Amino acid sequence: MSEADRIAKLENAVEQLSRRLLQREDELDIRKLQHLYGYLIDKCLYNETVDLFTNDGEVRFFGGVWKGKEGIRxxxxERFQKRFTHGNNGPIDGFLLxxxxxxxxIDVEPDGEIAYGRARSMMQxxxxxxxxxxxxxxxxARQWWEGGIYENTYQKVDGVWRIKVLNYLPQWHADFETGWANTRPEYVPFPTQxxxxxxxxxxxxxxxxxxWPTHKLVPFHMKHPVTGKEIVAERWQGDIDRAQARTAEPAV
Structure with missing residues (x-):
């Protein structure tokens, strides 16, 4: 191998390592961003939570889409802070979240500007x-459980990762005392206006x-890492039959 070939090979190896290192750093930065979101919303620091988003970001939550910084705020x-903490930007005594x-x-696109993430929250x-x-x-006075899945989009803006789309899909709720086997319908009503x-x-x-108790697969942003196929789930027909039977039951 000539000296020129050895240098070219080394330069290629350095380029590949640099690209892989940057990708891992991006993944860590996005993971920190998502975990910080959890810490901020834990303590009802809603103003700081809004600052995590891009200006054109959106939140998809409980059957609605809040668009842009104005909608996210x-x-x-306007909604969470006033309802949960009497308008206080921070935790208040007696309230747990x-x-x-x-x-x-986390999966970062090759351009290093857009990334996708899937995560889970288990809220008390x-x-x-x-x-x-x-x-x-x-x-x-009340106490409850909540489990949900995120399928988010992130964007790097001026070298800093931000949340572009926070897509949080609650999967189930349960009162602490009775558990998820007794969750009442529309535990949290979806918005209608x-x-x-x-x-x-x-x-x-x-x-x-x-x-819950309706139970579906939240679509994955990535394909199966081994087969390369889309990750899909069958819909059990018994669920549909059971739901239709409940609807058809006469009122008593």
């Missing part, structure tokens, strides 16, 4: 009886929204 500050971020899988939430407001249904008819509502409604 409407969700986190833990959002651990788990099982995150509630309000202590000594801090309940019986006159306000949103401020009553958009902004401005609903002052804190979404800009758009999502038609195909569901909650």
């Amino acid at each position: 409407r969700l986190y500050v 833990d959002h651990p971020q788990l099982q995150d899988i 939430a509630g309000r202590h009886k000594d801090y309940a407001d019986p006159s306000n249904p949103m401020m009553g 958009t902004f401005p008819a609903d002052p804190t509502g979404p800009d758009e409604l999502i038609a195909d929204s569901w909650l």
Whole structure:
């Protein structure tokens, strides 16, 4: 091998290693971003949460889409902050809202500007009886579980990764005392009106929204790493028959 060939080979190896290193650094930065989202929303730091998004970002949540920084602020500050913490940007005594971020899988596009992530949250939430407001249904004493899946999109802006689309799909809810086997229908009602008819509502409604005990696969952003095929799930016909039977049952 000539000296020129050896140099070219080394330069190629350095280029490949640099590209792989940058990809791993991007994955770590995105993972930190997603985990920070969990820490911020845990402590009801809603103003700081909004700052994690791109200016044209959006949040897809509970059957609605909140678009742009204005829409995202409407969700986190005008809706969550006022309902959960009396307008306080930060935790308040007696209110629990833990959002651990788990099982995150990050895939960065070859251009290094867009990335996709899938993660899970297993939330514990509630309000202590000594801090309940019986006159306000949103401020009553209660404790519940929530499990959900994220399928998010991230964008690097001026060298800093931000959330472009936070697509959070709650999978199930349960009262702490009775568990998920007894979850009542519409445990959390989906929005039915958009902004401005609903002052804190979404800009758009999502038609195909569901909650436990309905159970579907949240589509994966990536293909199967071994087979290279799309990851899909069959829909058990018995679920459909059971749902139709419940609908057809006469009222008593």
